[in-house]
Structures are given as structure tokens and as C-alpha cells.
Amino acid sequence: xxxxxxxxxxxxxxxxxxxxxxxxxxxxxxxxxxxxxxxxxxxxxxxxxxxxxxxxxxxxxxxxxxxxxxxxxxxxxxxxxxxxxxxxxxxxxxxxxxxxxxxxxxxxxxxxx
Amino acid sequence: xxxxxxxxxxxxxxxxxxxxxxxxxxxxxxxxxxxxxxxxxxxxxxxxxxxxxxxxxxxxxxxxxxxxxxxxxxxxxxxxxxxxxxxxxxxxxxxxxxxxxxxxxxxxxxxxxxxx
Numbered sequence: 001x002x003x004x005x006x007x008x009x010x011x012x013x014x015x016x017x018x019x020x021x022x023x024x025x026x027x028x029x030x031x032x033x034x035x036x037x038x039x040x041x042x043x044x045x046x047x048x049x050x051x052x053x054x055x056x057x058x059x060x061x062x063x064x065x066x067x068x069x070x071x072x073x074x075x076x077x078x079x080x081x082x083x084x085x086x087x088x089x090x091x092x093x094x095x096x097x098x099x100x101x102x103x104x105x106x107x108x109x110x111x112x113x
Numbered sequence: 114x115x116x117x118x119x120x121x122x123x124x125x126x127x128x129x130x131x132x133x134x135x136x137x138x139x140x141x142x143x144x145x146x147x148x149x150x151x152x153x154x155x156x157x158x159x160x161x162x163x164x165x166x167x168x169x170x171x172x173x174x175x176x177x178x179x180x181x182x183x184x185x186x187x188x189x190x191x192x193x194x195x196x197x198x199x200x201x202x203x204x205x206x207x208x209x210x211x212x213x214x215x216x217x218x219x220x221x222x223x224x225x226x227x228x229x
Binding site for chain 1: 117119147155156157159206208217218219220221222223225
């Protein structure tokens with residue numbers, strides 16, 4: 001069955017430290033891949049997406065993600081975290097030619113001063 | 114970038130009443146709109162997909178007679194929660210996609226529904 005896994009429910013990093021949020025998917029074909037961020041009580045903001053081409057994708061707010069087909073992963077990275085990055089992060093995959101979107105359970109990021 | 118609005122942002126209603134939530138694409142025409150439900154500290158669960166001018170397609174387990182979806186124009190979709198009960202209390206989020214399946218879904222800010 002198709003699934004999206006975000007193994008880390010909660011991550012805490014110090015401000016200025018690097019960040020990597022993990023995302024793995026299970027799907028027979030290459031899906032469309034997305035990372036969204038959600039602040040408390042808010043909707044979702046698109047950070048970046050991968051449809052095809054270069055497997056290293058640059059997004060907004062200094063985020064990037066790398067698609068690794070061999071590992072079925074699409075991990076999100078940021079070299080230096082800011083306090084304003086504290087939020088919930090969702091990985092999502094678009095299946096069946098992006099007609100059906102599935103979300104991971106989310107990873108809550110806490111940033112320590 | 115593409116902007117999607119929702120109205121109201123929060124609503125409190127009595128059990129047994131109906132509540133309508135609007136989702137609008139402000140600067141693009143949305144051929145397809147999606148409605149999601151999010152429980153506290155959980156992920157988004159797709160409820161239904163609606164294409165302009167067509168009946169919505171509901172996900173398994175979602176009662177179509179309880180969650181009425183109308184997508185009458187390319188910029189507006191509505192979700193009506195009929196005969197609401199406390200268990201319908203949740204955060205409802207819509208998203209909109211311009212046309213091609215490769216297009217990105219843009220999300221609204223969500224509507225917090227509390228049923229007393």
C-alpha cells in the first residue's frame with residue numbers, strides 16, 4: 001500500500017544548528033514530492049516540490065530537499081536553523097500522476113535559543 | 114504566489130445545526146479543490162476532491178450526506194457540515210489546484226470548527 005513515513009515525531013535543534021527532517025515513501029512509481037510547513041492554527045505553506053529533473057531541490061526560507069530514488073526518500077535540510085523555523089513540517093506525495101496526495105504524520109520542530 | 118482563502122477562520126455552533134465553510138482561490142482559477150480534515154497534533158486526511166461543475170468524489174469513510182461539497186465556480190468551493198455533532202469538531206483545510214495534475218496544491222489557512 002502507498003504510504004508516507006516521517007520517522008521523527010518531534011525534533012529539537014539549537015538555533016544556528018543544521019537540520020534534517022526525514023521522509024520516506026512507499027509507491028510503485030516515482031511520485032510527486034512536497035514539503036509543507038504549518039504554524040500553529042494556520043494552513044500549510046509550500047516549502048518546495050519535486051516533480052522531475054535535478055534531484056536536489058531548493059525551496060523558500062533557505063530549505064532544500066534531495067530525492068533519492070534508491071532509498072525512496074525525500075529528506076528536508078537547512079544548514080542553519082532560525083527560531084522562526086519552529087513549526088510542524090509535513091512531507092507529502094502526489095500519487096497517480098498527482099491526483100491523490102498523501103501526507104506524512106508530520107514532524108514538530110522545536111528550536112532552542 | 115497563489116492565494117487561497119477560507120471563511121470563516123473559526124466557528125462555534127450548537128449540535129444539530131449546519132455550518133458552511135467557503136474556500137476561494139483569489140488569484141487563479143481552480144479546476145480542482147480538495148477538502149482535508151486535521152485532528153489535533155495529527156496529519157491531514159483527505160475528505161473529498163471536487164472538480165468545478167461536477168459532483169465531489171469522497172474518500173472512503175466520509176459521509177457525503179453529512180459533508181456536502183459544492184464547487185459551483187472556478188474560484189469557490191463550499192463545505193457544509195450538516196447536523197453537526199461534537200465529534201465533527203476539527204480543523205478543516207481546503208486546497209486548490211489550477212488545472213494540470215502536475216500543478217501544486219495551494220492551501221487555505223484552515224477553519225476551526227467547534228460543535229458544542
